[in-house]
Amino acid sequence: MATRAACEDILPQAAPEGAALQHRPWNSARRLSRGLEGIERFLAGAGFDRVPWLAVAFGIGIAIWFALPSPGHWLALMVACAGLSASFAALLHKYGRYPYLRLSGIVIPLVVAAGCGSVWARSHLVGAAPIPGPVVVTLEGRILSVEVQPAQERSRLVMATREPGTARPIRVRINLPDRLAPGSRFNTGDLVRVRARLMPPAPPMLPGAYNFARTAWFKGLAATGTALSAPEILRSSDSASLVSGAQRNISAHVRARLDGGEAGIAAALATGDTGGIPEADAQAMRDAGLAHLLSISGLHVSAVIGAVYFVALKLLAFWPWLTLRVRLPVVGAGFGALAGIAYTLLTGAQVPTVRSCIGALLVLIALAIGREPLSLRMLAIAAFLVMLLWPEALMGPSFQMSFAAVLAIIALSGAGPIRRFLAPREEGVPARALRHLALVLLTGLVIEFALMPIGLYHFHRAGICGAFANVVAIPLTTLVVMPALLLALLMDLIGLGAPFWWIAGEGIAALNALAHWIASRPGAVTVMPAMAGGAFSLFIAGGLWLGLWSGKIRWFGLAPAVAGVLLVATARPPDLLISGDGRHVGLLSKTRDALFVLRETRSDFVRDNLLEIAGMQGTPVPFTRLAGANCNSDACVIAVQRGSYRWHLLLTRGRYTVPERALAAVCERVDIVISDRWLPRSCRPRWLKADRRTLARTGGLAIDLAHASVMSVAEGEGQHGWWRSEADRPRQRERTRAATAGVSTAVGE
Template sequence: MATMGTSAAISEIMRPGGLEAAALQHGPWTAKGLLSRVLAVVERFLSGAGFERGPWLAVAFATGIIAWFWLPSWPFWASFSGLFVAVSAIGHASFPLLRSSPHVGRALTFVPLLIAAGCLVVWTRSEVVGQPGIDRPLAGTFHGRVLGIEPQPALMRDRLLIAMRNPLDGKAIKIRLNVPGKGAALHVSIGDLVSFRARLMPPAPPMLPGAYNFARTSWFTGIAASGAALGKIEVVNKAPARGNHLAQIRQALTDHIRASVGEERAGLAAAFVTGDRGGILEEDDQAMRDSGLAHLLSISGLHVSAIVAAVYLLVVRILALVPWIALRVRLPVVGSAAGALIGIAYTLLSGAEVPTVRSCIGALLVLAAVALGREPLSLRMLAVAAFCVLLVWPEAVMGPSFQMSFGAVLALIAVSTSESVRHFLGPRDEGLPLKWLRHLALLLMTGAVIDLVLMPIGLLHFHRAGVYGALANVVAIPLSTFLIMPLLAAALLLDLVGAGGGVWWLAGKAIDLLMALAHWFAARPGAVNLLPGNDAGAFLLFIVGGLWLGLWAGRIRWVGLPVALLGGVLLASAPPADVLVSGDGHHVGLVGARGEQLFMLRNSVKGYARDNLMEFAGIELQPLPLERSPNAQCNRDLCVVEVVKSKRNWRILIFRGHDIIAERSLAAACERSDIVISERWLPRSCRPRWYKADRKSLERTGGLAINLDKERIETVAKAQGMHGWWSPRSTAKPSNKPTS
């Protein structure tokens, strides 16, 4: 019977069309079998990986937020969210069919849903809190109510946050106003109605592609304009005495610290206690950045953790001395409650900035874990903290503060929870000196790992890479945590009875030691290297590899190491653009043939534009005027530069004067040039061979970064899309393509 059945099957296949019919019949079986095998492999991997689900869900949520920033307009945001909601619905509907693969079923259901949720959350926040900038610059006399005051004596000015009416449409707006002069706003209080003369500007977009986006920051913080006062601030109506008590206490505390430790040390001391960085001298601020110690200047994880841990240990140890309490009360719960109260109070007193609030949330989660007897430092805790922050401030994911703080904590958890580190710190029959040496070695290694994690983030945002940060932090962090902060706290407490003088002297000497350390490390050769670091694709590669390395457990995690290293190397070795043009066309920078010198159209000793051009060129040498370039010929009206790139001789014509040029001569000059750059409008008759960047086109595109080797032009507009903070002044349709 079997033989007859086989013969019949063969006959069926051999008849005309039989082979095709058999293939079609068994095709779905083959596809289904292949799918089952793939699902089985993925399920076995997920089942044996021993990973935490929470961190990956937080990553999915952050991915949706990042996608919203990168997608150009609302049809894309809606399509993106709808697509992932549909994928989640399909995954949920297929869950009964995936009983043998429960990990895969959950991933298909929840990961797409959280990606869509991230996109929708940041979209909603943008619509709710987004504040458009004023339409055009304004100058005149204005009236408004003071919402905040930030003294900045080191910069010889005060900064005010003022609520006023927009003179153009009468709507209520907030502005940020700089008042020149040290203590120029001492007579002003929060809540005062003031009158002032000023020139107000819309929040500035990035000067160059990838530069700091003040317009985006202002959109989410509700600032519609910024500017400088042109005279004295007049108080029209004094606010009642009640005012903002927290702000008043903070300012009084800052003034008391300044009077106690002296003007030179007051900036750093106030930064530790109240978070007020306005008194830090510019050279000290630069030294802290160059030495890798700038994180000590902003109240964040280190400061909040030190305060909370000190209060927790103090409360637990004191209560443990009372047997009646120790036998009847769970001391970790009481200590955690006390630490939480002090942590919240410290956060509010320091101004409740986003990094401080984020650190406070993390500290509260650690205290909750301690009170419940759970592991205090874990990936689950980090995931919960990330969710809390991103739900309230989803835009924070794009900033260096969020990336650096969570990146550092993730590196710390990954190192401290690894089997090799636990074995290294395991109990041994050895003396105390060897034990402390092992802890010191681990501290140095952890600092080096955290520095390696933070270096690409610093490259992308600040275009700076430090070398000695890990070593400097090994000394500076214990000095700050165990000496400076306790001395400042003790001095403030002793001042209640008028006995803090000697402790203030000691605190001042400790601050001097910290600043000497920062200046010494900053002065070492190679302490800071400027690198372009503009490759977003390389940074994404580093992030993917770093997350894989930090969030998986076991040997599979090491797959992410080469990926992260490759991303970091590509980011550090990214070549600079050959030509950099600011959004108004006023500033132009050309990188020399060897990439070692920057030539500027309008050179200056110092300034925001000069610093930006140097950072994006990755050049530390002082820039030179464009006419000193060996391939440039300049007169009072324009410069012509010859550049050889990709086996092509590029001719660049740059206008720098404002005199009238005959149109026929201008058109002839443009025709002989490959690229024309001008801060003023150029007629249509000016038609260069490749690209024209004049006032009209720059209003659409914003700043430019031109790579001649790859014949590629990056624009500010390309990364902004149709988000609310980007509003090109030209209504013409943007075009980033070079002219033919």
């Protein structure tokens, strides 16, 4: 005690404020530790499942890669994720082990970086730089695939050849009209010579339009075109693909046994070949919410696997020796898996089919080992495998719609009220049937609401009656049409398939009639202008939050979803649409009920793009019928009132030479000049000159006159490999034209 008193006399007394400062780091650390413990308890009690969120993180990395413009940004993202993970690891190492926080702060940033790196690597490995410009050339190449499209009276050949002028190995896709030669003459592996007009894969015509250039990049296509002569077979293949040959033979056999649109739909259901479906029927199926029946997906793969599983189980049960020694469900699952894999290969092994097959195989594995067959973990594993193999699939509507539908089903079936609604109880058969019918209708409605934002974002239209149509269409397809098709094909081996073909044809006719009737109902289709990426991201975030959490916390996902609805509801379509070549211009009327166009065109592609981005249906109206437009054979001068300002537009449409001074004088008196020509520098409008030189850099434009804002295609493409502005490659195009004058291009054997 004396020593302590002596020390206290010697040491200066600390002020109360000093004591508080000395303990502040300790108090901060304690508060931080308590905060970490609270977050850990919250995650543990809220049903935080690690596996689904890892798949979401991987998808976020892929999506960010598409959104960021340049390699510098992609690398910065990956470095930032690694730094965040390391910082969090150091924090948790200091304050203790928290399993859920460790996943959230350490693993998830690394998975995001891995997603970005995976799609970057795939783009580098499979991407094919497009040819510099249109060219007519004679090609020699080997056929890689043949797709017969009788509804369009053509076939599509994918060939391996060499780029005109540079001899670079490339893949090209050529449309071969039936009037020149039917595609059924050719087989995979044939060496052919054909004269064709090639052009680089088309970028989006307008901001928000379909990006075929990106799709072609990941398919390895450097050019597309049309055959100008019948292909000459230089050498027939001795090793034609057995699978592709079987697919084409079965499709041809199905079309021979049925008539009209029923034949095309039957071939699509049997082999995945949609080339024989008339466009009117395909559009009706899309508007009625039944388009998923035309692409081989989970419904078809599950029907095949389920049928084989059931038949194998019943037949094997007649073998007592096997029944007593092995688990028949495991053996039946094996037969079902083999059938699913064979069906996937037969239908072309497209990404949606492979994705469905993976999911079905996981369900079979779960059934074989006695686990829950339909769960978030199963869905997450299937999604992760698809994104790992084809990361670009994440940006497509097929991936988004299929996984959104399954996620909606799982979330709905796992909800407490639904489980109580389906719980066993004492009731009659009619009451039980009505209860299950009500659940089917509710499931259909939930799926429609989940898929509607995706349909509006990608297609600018969505059906709202699909829930009711699917109540009839799915059982009709699964229980009548597909079994009848399978039995018809099998019974044709002994010449007794006619009754089953009749059943299949009548079922498909009823399905087609239902689609046309639903699509023709007033208000059955919702059409909206191009949805902004921010609004779509809010929908996706809200849907994932609602689907992946359990308990009351999941309802917080309604906040971003409602915000997305408000953004879409308040969005207004652009007033002025300009295609990338400057030839096609669309102007919305002030009341948004008509679309006026500079040139009338017979191209469905141009007309559909203009109407979709404008969020309209109907037929465009020429500028000559617009009040306030003064048009002649060379140009149109238009006055447009938007808000408090009156805009004056000059649009050229002729090919004759205009005196430069006269053109400059007119340009000075207008606000916007639009032309598919290169205009002289003396043409200086008051606000914007969108001539061929400008549009070559920007691509298509969407202009909001009320807010004086411009959106371009180039803004959304960045430095990704599939985007090459015309301004970047005029010299290369001239070299290619000079090199290909009268020269054929061959692929090495």
